[in-house]
Amino acid sequence: MSAIVSLRGVSKLFPVQGSKRTQRTEAVRAVDDVTLDIEEGTVVGIVGYSGAGKSTLVRLLNGLERPTEGQVFVKGQDISSLPEGELRKVRAGIGMIFQQFNLLKSRTVSGNVAYPLKVAGWPKDKIKPRVDELLEFVGIADKAGSYPRRLSGGQQQRVGIARALANAPDILLADEATSALDPETTRDVLRLLRRINKELGTTVVVITHEMHVVREICDTVVMMESGRVVEAGPTYSVFADPQSDSTQRFVSTAVHGTPEPDTVSRLSAAHPGLLVSIGISETAPTPLVAATFERHGVGSSVVFGGVTEIQNKILGTLTYELTGSAAAIDAALADLGDVTAVERQIPTAAPAESALPHLPAPVPANAGE
Numbered sequence: 075m076s077a078i079v080s081l082r083g084v085s086k087l088f089p090v091q092g093s094k095r096t097q098r099t100e101a102v103r104a105v106d107d108v109t110l111d112i113e114e115g116t117v118v119g120i121v122g123y124s125g126a127g128k129s130t131l132v133r134l135l136n137g138l139e140r141p142t143e144g145q146v147f148v149k150g151q152d153i154s155s156l157p158e159g160e161l162r163k164v165r166a167g168i169g170m171i172f173q174q175f176n177l178l179k180s181r182t183v184s185g186n187v188a189y190p191l192k193v194a195g196w197p198k199d200k201i202k203p204r205v206d207e208l209l210e211f212v213g214i215a216d217k218a219g220s221y222p223r224r225l226s227g228g229q230q231q232r233v234g235i236a237r238a239l240a241n242a243p244d245i246l247l248a249d250e251a252t253s254a255l256d257p258e259t260t261r262d263v264l265r266l267l268r269r270i271n272k273e274l275g276t277t278v279v280v281i282t283h284e285m286h287v288v289r290e291i292c293d294t295v296v297m298m299e300s301g302r303v304v305e306a307g308p309t310y311s312v313f314a315d316p317q318s319d320s321t322q323r324f325v326s327t328a329v330h331g332t333p334e335p336d337t338v339s340r341l342s343a344a345h346p347g348l349l350v351s352i353g354i355s356e357t358a359p360t361p362l363v364a365a366t367f368e369r370h371g372v373g374s375s376v377v378f379g380g381v382t383e384i385q386n387k388i389l390g391t392l393t394y395e396l397t398g399s400a401a402a403i404d405a406a407l408a409d410l411g412d413v414t415a416v417e418r419q420i421p422t423a424a425p426a427e428s429a430l431p432h433l434p435a436p437v438p439a440n441a442g443e
Contacts, residue, residue: 077111077147078113078148078245079148079277079279081108081109081111081145083108084108084143084146085107085143086134086139087101087102087103087104088101089102104127105127105131105134106127106302107144107302108131108144108301109303112277112279113293113294115271115277116278117267117280118280118292118293118294119287119288119291119294119309120132120281120295120296121283121285121288121295121297121324122283122297122299122320123320126299126300127298127300128249128281129281131281132249132279134146135168135245135247136164136168136170137153137161137165140154148245151164167241168243168244169239169240169246170247171247171249171251173249175230175231175233177222177234177237180221182218183218183221183222183225184202186222186233186237187208187237188202188205190240190241191204194241204240205236206218208236209236212232212266213266214232214233217233227259228259228263231259235263235266235267239270243276244276245276245277245278245279246267246270246278247279248278248279248280248281249281250282250283251267251280252264252284264287268290285324285325286327288309288328289382289384292309293308294308295307299318305317305320309384309385310385313325313384313389329390329391330380330381331379332379332393332419333419335422338421341377341419342421344377345377345395347397348403349395349396349418350418351378351379351393351417352393352394352410353391353414353416354388354391354392354414355388356387358413359388360388360392363392363414366406367406369406370405370406370409371399372396372397372402373396374396374397375394376392376394378392378393379393380392391415393419
């Protein structure tokens with residue numbers, strides 16, 4: 075595969091006016107020296123907390139912002155310094171869907187989808203068939219004559235997607251496209267985005283702060299922090315072995331991990347055996363873990379955790395209660411330690427009563443009277 079979008083040393087600075095007294099201007103570096111390739115035909119997730127630079131990066135990709143430094147290439151063309159007229163031609167090949175849908179309230183569903191076609195100068199006799207085709211594709215053909223206010227959030231987003239696909243773009247940018255939707259509707263929209271990628275061959279760039287969105291549909295993930303790319307790679311690799319602190323925090327929201335200390339204490343009270351958390355992955359699937367314990371004569375039962383699927387591969391953490399001789403358990407864990415992460419869960423003892431801070435006794439309301 076080749077890169078359909080490439081950024082080379084791209085930075086974007088926004089001037090910030092200082093106080094009237096000093097009249098100083100300081101630049102805010104929203105995007106900081108980003109070099110990145112987006113491969114054609116893939117789904118890429120760009121992730122980060124608020125202020126990480128994600129939205130600015132999107133506006134650089136479609137030419138709505140120009141880089142202060144560096145170059146942005148779209149389909150091999152450097153768009154960094156193109157005149158506005160040429161940029162409009164580039165944007166015609168880039169669809170955009172938004173968090174708040176941005177539909178025209180005074181137009182019907184058909185009217186919203188037809189609008190970009192009219193702007194692009196499509197012949198009138200070609201517009202309606204194209205609109206009908208798109209509405210059928212996104213699953214709301216029966217809403218063609220409805221107005222946006224009559225639609226649910228998920229239906230409005232489908233209109234937005236149909237509109238973004240009107241001119242058959244090679245690239246589709248989805249900026250927090252599911253943040254305003256409930257979980258079930260989010261899953262429906264994500265499945266639609268994946269279908270667009272698979273059936274139409276469209277490159278999809280998903281801007282999000284929700285790691286479960288990346289887990290569901292993205293081939294690769296790009297982690298941003300303070301305007302910089304701190305980690306990038308295949309989604310499964312990044313989830314399985316996150317390198318940066320930011321990525322580790324994000325991954326922990328979407329993949330089951332080891333129990334917190336208070337949970338370990340509760341589990342220990344209910345399960346007298348040794349508690350051990352085992353990383354589950356392609357190299358250490360649950361059958362291998364179970365077989366290892368059985369081979370060493372160790373009893374095992376899962377008491378916490380979970381396993382999810384990322385890019386058709388399993389990933390997660392399971393906490394087992396182990397019973398048997400200490401030597402057998404140590405041997406089994408040593409074998410597993412060669413292929414996956416193994417962590418013994420030692421319960422944290424509650425502080426003794428004598429160690430607790432003593433607060434002064436409350437003063438009676440009538441004291442001093």
